[in-house]
């Protein structure tokens with residue numbers, strides 16, 4: 075048995091060091107392939123089915139390699155877990171403790187310059203006195219400057235923007251606080267560490283030298299391991315694209331106002347510069363309105379396009395005026411930011427329709443103009459090839475029936491090795507896939523009501539403990555209204571996405587054990603409810619990307635225009651991967667049991683249904699509602715027994 079085989083075996087060090095450790099052959103196999111890839115600096119794509127234990131399967135070889143390794147995760151939660159729990163635990167277990175650094179994007183660290191600046195003081199004074207005092211006290215004592223230490227500061231708290239820098243606002247080495255800067259300190263620590271844990275945003279920023287990226291991390295590492303790698307193609311497209319948001323322009327306008335005042339620029343000179351940005355921004359916001367939607371560029375009225383042009387002209391003229399004014403570094407930085415935003419707007423407006431999809435996303439808070447390139451494969455692979463490191467991509471959903479072509483093609487990873495590790499769970503016995511008969515076409519007006527008619531007997535049989543996953547917010551809202559309007563109220567707690575933060579909903583769901591949760595996209599993946607608290611997952615429709623989304627439509631039109639088959643090469647594989655993610659919510663451990671009901675009749679009536687089914691774990695399948703209900707009653711009894719034996723963990 076190899077060293078890794080020994081470590082991962084049922085009598086190995088992990089088994090001795092970790093409570094509840096279960097040896098799995100697939101985990102050891104994955105670790106061996108990753109160790110070999112790190113050693114020979116190869117590229118490797120690994121799909122590891124749920125329960126493989128993929129995190130340990132890449133962390134142990136990373137620790138044992140003695141090489142410098144960069145690990146990138148899709149979420150900050152996983153990033154924190156690797157840094158604070160898994161790496162110290164495994165390092166001690168295998169006797170190879172490493173120096174590990176956690177590096178987040180600059181939006182997570184206190185910017186001392188902004189805090190001491192006039193603008194932030196004003197912002198803080200606008201905050202409740204207690205919070206302002208608490209922030210000031212924390213800022214004086216924190217060592218890391220990581221805002222996660224301020225638990226009372228929510229993710230969406232507008233104060234975060236006041237307290238942090240952006241690539242545009244940071245003055246870098248010219249900053250008076252540079253030597254004490256938390257962002258700089260975190261980066262220095264990262265450069266000296268053996269293992270650095272980042273998230274995909276930071277990885278891509280570093281790769282493309284954008285925003286947060288400082289381009290120093292990647293040249294120093296021997297291996298890059300990307301977990302939750304299925305998220306990378308879409309995120310990379312954003313990074314290779316261009317965007318300009320009302321928020322960026324507002325921040326610039328706000329900083330400009332303060333910098334003009336600080337530099338004591340007289341009103342007759344300052345006012346036109348300020349107005350060159352303020353006025354067209356206001357006009358464009360008014361033209362777009364505040365109704366949440368996404369509009370394709372070519373569908374924007376000529377008058378709105380004219381407002382975009384006015385904003386571009388305003389930004390350029392403000393930048394030129396500031397350069398002529400030559401009144402200090404703060405105003406010079408504003409000029410650079412204005413020019414960069416104008417350049418982004420120019421690119422978005424000018425790019426040809428064969429290069430990328432252009433759209434405007436409007437929300438009640440503002441707008442974002444963006445350009446997403448269609449094809450990033452050549453650029454991504456060129457950047458990867460520039461760095462002679464091992465590149466390892468892993469996720470529970472990278473391949474379709476063992477085939478990695480779709481993922482590899484999107485990132486240009488044609489020559490990477492592949493490995494598929496099947497889930498160790500016994501899906502055939504643990505899960506039943508129910509495909510109800512008799513539902514109408516998903517386009518039918520009463521489709522959501524009919525889905526609920528199918529769902530309710532299943533929910534009753536399961537005694538709650540159900541996720542109902544929708545492919546649109548509209549269907550989610552309609553279902554919540556229909557359930558609440560029932561004469562006979564649902565005898566289970568109803569949790570609806572959007573009515574409380576996601577983590578709070580999940581906590582309540584786990585604690586209840588009998589709740590019904592209605593969710594859309596953010597509940598289709600990255601949600602882990604182990605045990606009998608979740609015993610039923612109902613999916614309303616096949617998760618095809620919405621063709622009325624301008625970005626999707628533009629991509630489809632591009633593929634059609636260039637001789638591709640948009641359905642076969644884009645819509646179908648994307649839907650199959652998303653469906654696999656949604657179904658994957660149900661069975662999270664060896665003892666989990668339950669039913670997945672996929673209501674969409676196209677799964678059985680259309681030819682492509684077979685390939686979607688082939689991508690799913692090998693569950694038993696039934697079209698008989700009674701059989702599904704019986705299975706769920708058994709799950710509900712198991713759950714009741716477990717509850718009597720031990721309370722459901724909160």
Ligand code: SF4
Nearest residue numbers: 185186187244249255
């Ligand atoms: S160097 Fe940049 S991030 Fe650091 S304190 Fe100065 S402005 Fe803020």
